[in-house]
Amino acid sequence: MSTIGYYDFRMPGAVRFGVNALQTLPDEIRQRKAAKIALISDKGVEGAGLVQKVIDLLQPLSIPMTVFTDIKGEPTFALLESTVRNLQREGCDLVVGIGGGSAMDVAKTTAALLDKSDLAAYLSGSAVIESRSVPCILLPTTSGTGAEVTMNAIFGDEEQELKRGLVSQMLLPDVAIIDPMLTVTCPAKVTAASGVDAFTHAIESYVAVRATPMTRMYAEKAMKLFPQHITRAVHHGSNLEARIGMCLVSNLAGISLANAGVGAVHALAYPLGGKYHIEHGVANALLMPYVFEVTGRTCTEQMVHVAKFLQLGDFEEQPHDALDAVVRYLYRLLGELDLPSSLKQLGVDEASLPVLAEQASRVDRLLSNTPYKLTYDKILSIYKKAYAGQ
Numbered sequence: 552m553s554t555i556g557y558y559d560f561r562m563p564g565a566v567r568f569g570v571n572a573l574q575t576l577p578d579e580i581r582q583r584k585a586a587k588i589a590l591i592s593d594k595g596v597e598g599a600g601l602v603q604k605v606i607d608l609l610q611p612l613s614i615p616m617t618v619f620t621d622i623k624g625e626p627t628f629a630l631l632e633s634t635v636r637n638l639q640r641e642g643c644d645l646v647v648g649i650g651g652g653s654a655m656d657v658a659k660t661t662a663a664l665l666d667k668s669d670l671a672a673y674l675s676g677s678a679v680i681e682s683r684s685v686p687c688i689l690l691p692t693t694s695g696t697g698a699e700v701t702m703n704a705i706f707g708d709e710e711q712e713l714k715r716g717l718v719s720q721m722l723l724p725d726v727a728i729i730d731p732m733l734t735v736t737c738p739a740k741v742t743a744a745s746g747v748d749a750f751t752h753a754i755e756s757y758v759a760v761r762a763t764p765m766t767r768m769y770a771e772k773a774m775k776l777f778p779q780h781i782t783r784a785v786h787h788g789s790n791l792e793a794r795i796g797m798c799l800v801s802n803l804a805g806i807s808l809a810n811a812g813v814g815a816v817h818a819l820a821y822p823l824g825g826k827y828h829i830e831h832g833v834a835n836a837l838l839m840p841y842v843f844e845v846t847g848r849t850c851t852e853q854m855v856h857v858a859k860f861l862q863l864g865d866f867e868e869q870p871h872d873a874l875d876a877v878v879r880y881l882y883r884l885l886g887e888l889d890l891p892s893s894l895k896q897l898g899v900d901e902a903s904l905p906v907l908a909e910q911a912s913r914v915d916r917l918l919s920n921t922p923y924k925l926t927y928d929k930i931l932s933i934y935k936k937a938y939a940g941q
């Protein structure tokens with residue numbers, strides 16, 4: 552009897568990376584013979600002049616365009632639905648999304664849903680998105696969520712006070728254009744939170760149950776580059792070398808996340824986003840050291856590798872010390888990047904911790920991808936520690 556063992560590895564149709572890569576956007580649109588473009592973004596990105604930059608660049612094409620910049624940070628399913636309905640009325644046949652994870656998640660899901668009438672089934676997750684309605688091109692402006700290369704889109708469910716992911720290959724764009732110039736205006740706080748979010752994608756996907764040799768290769772490179780660029784990108788945002796470095800970290804980590812998935816840090820972050828609207832990157836950055844202190848115990852060998860990637864030392868002889876070194880680094884990072892270091896500081900009510908733990912313990916998709924079985928009690932103890940702070 553033979554057994555079949557295989558893994559898939561998926562990417563967008565094309566990933567274009569480089570300074571001024573934005574200039575190739577008109578060609579991509581021309582090739583797809585679009586009759587009406589939907590340009591999706593948010594007010595912060597518009598305020599930084601990036602939406603106008605795209606409009607000016609596309610103007611010579613003389614293709615009608617609907618510009619939709621009402622996307623809010625950490626978008627909800629209600630916002631997604633109203634965006635799709637609005638753009639269905641406009642009759643757009645190509646979507647361009649420019650922004651951080653919030654704008655890109657709405658853009659890629661809109662591109663998949665534009666020709667569908669029964670939105671409720673898709674938004675509730677009871678129907679899987681099996682086709683994409685129109686072509687989609689994504690341009691990230693944070694580094695980052697990696698949403699331009701993932702099959703996920705994350706939305707807030709206001710009724711259940713939870714964040715939930717839609718997962719489908721149809722959420723991969725045709726083209727991801729990663730131009731570091733688009734991240735230069737990204738504010739320091741967003742750069743810090745989304746930068747550590749990218750690192751969370753790398754480390755969580757590296758130790759993930761579903762990790763493969765290919766995903767580990769991407770995650771490893773992302774972890775090696777991260778310490779070289781994150782501090783300068785946050786504190787010296789106009790430094791192009793640091794911005795290029797962080798775009799690469801985000802992109803590589805995103806590819807690893809897309810194919811190996813993430814784990815418990817994300818599972819515990821979702822309820823904080825759902826109930827307290829704490830930004831995804833901030834929640835991940837804060838929870839990461841507390842979660843790894845517990846879950847890292849079952850992946851000693853990987854922690855030795857991670858410590859090496861981060862240049863924290865060689866722990867081959869004392870493998871059990873590697874986790875301590877990694878966790879200390881993650882705590883230090885919060886201070887260096889001016890990120891919050893306790894849930895209390897973020898305004899979380901201590902009395903809500905059991906509810907948060909109950910919600911997190913139901914995120915099976917991510918907890919089952921973590922190489923440590925986190926029980927409700929363990930999750931609650933992690934939240935309590937994170938509440939009090941280091």
Ligand SMILES: NC(=O)c1ccc[n+]([C@@H]2O[C@H](COP(=O)([O-])OP(=O)(O)OC[C@H]3O[C@@H](n4cnc5c(N)ncnc54)[C@H](O)[C@@H]3O)[C@@H](O)[C@H]2O)c1
Pocket residue numbers: 593594595596597599623624625626650651652653654656692693694695696697698701702703704705706733734735736737738741744745748831832
């Ligand atoms: N789909 C995925 O695989 C995936 C992965 C991780 C996170 N996410 C989701 O992504 C969202 C968070 O995305 P994010 O961290 O990129 O932040 P964001 O998209 O919410 O943006 C944060 C703020 O930064 C501003 N901003 C972004 N780029 C800018 C620039 N270049 N110049 C000036 N202002 C700029 C925005 O206007 C916004 O106000 C969350 O909803 C999270 O759940 C999705």
